[in-house]
Amino acid sequence: MLRSTTRLTSLAQTAAKRVRAVQLRSPSAISTAMERQAVRLAVTSFSGVRGLTMSAFRASQGVTDQDLAHCLEKELSFEQENKSTELPDFLTKFNESGLFKIQDAPGHNEVQLTRTFGTETITVTFSASEILNAEDTIMENNEAPNPKELGSEEQVAEMEDEDVDFPTSSYPVRFNVLIEKPGQPTLSFDLTAEDGDYGVDHISVYEDNKMAKNQTAEADYQRRGYYMGPTFGFLDDDLKASFEKYLEERGIDGEMALFIPDYIEHKEQAEYTRWLNQVRNFVRA
Structure with missing residues (x-):
């Protein structure tokens, strides 16, 4: 396996930069900026909407609708203004390799x-929900700054364009690899990627190819009844090395271990913006 010494992107860097951007909009938002802006968990934001009493929505327009729509519009505008119009370098490089096609x-x-x-x-x-694994890492490694220690808004604004080095951070991402051959069972690898490297957890064999591929709740329940294979770490070292070379020859390598977390961050940001737009349109309707 290949181990990369650098990450193409860093959630920690993104978190710190977003915290400073939030400060310009509302100093009171700093205490929650790490969770709201860095991890971009739609479920966290949506919980605030669900917490409203049902009586507020009995009429066609509740008394809080306008305020909520305004907040959503403000957040959506911020995301759109800071959205890059160019494809990320990591995604351009991946597409140019031509090895895999993305289905998203x-x-x-x-x-x-x-x-x-x-x-x-x-x-x-x-x-994309694997980004939830990043929450604890982000919060442990990067504390939200105290607005009293940052100075005036002018000083904060000057910090916006400064290049500051932040400690890199990573998080484990689980993924699965299915290898199919005509007339043969399906070979399934459960793996975990982190820090530009990956580890094999289990290797399973499924006689029912459809069951191995289907993402339904029924298929998932059926797979739980199958033998999931031995713990990979307990295998003979030569056997483990052979499996790793087998995967690397098929493109499951350090580059893949870097690409998956980067794509998750890219997708989560796009989904968050899409979610903001949908909720805003609903509230305004």
């Missing part, structure tokens, strides 16, 4: 990367 439907958590290798069909599956 807006509004869905699951992302798939597919390719062929000889007679084999290889499918890499991961979920």
Whole structure:
């Protein structure tokens, strides 16, 4: 396996920069900026909407609708103004390699990367919700600054354009690799990526190819009844090394271990903006 010494992007860097951007809009928002702006958890933001009493929505327009719509509009405008119009470098590089095709439907958590290798069909599956694993890492490594220690708004504004080095941070991302051959069972690898490297957790064999691929609750329940294979770390070292070379030859390597977390961050940001737009339109309707 290849281990990269640098991350293409860092959630910690993104978190700190977003905290400073939030300060210009509202100093009182600093205490929650790390969670709201860095991790961009839609469920966290949406919980505030669900917490409103039902009586506020019995009429066609509640007394809080206008304020909520204004806040959503403000947040959406901020995200759109800071959105890059260019494709991220990591994604451009991935597409240029031509090894895998990305299957990503807006509004869905699951992302798939597919390719062929000889007679084999290889499918890499991961979920955008894996970014939840980053929350504790972000909050532990980066504390929200005290606004009293930052000085005036003018001083904060001057900090906006400064290049500041922040400690890098990573988080574990689980993903799955399915390898299919005509007329053969499906080989399934459960893996975890972190710090530009990956580790194999389990290797399973599924006689029912459809069951191995389906993402339904029923298929997931059926897979739980199958033998998931031995713990990979307990295997003979030579056998483990052979499996790792087998995967690397098929494009499951350090580059893939870097790409998946980067794509999750990219997708989560796009989904957050999409979510803001949908909720705003609903409240305003």
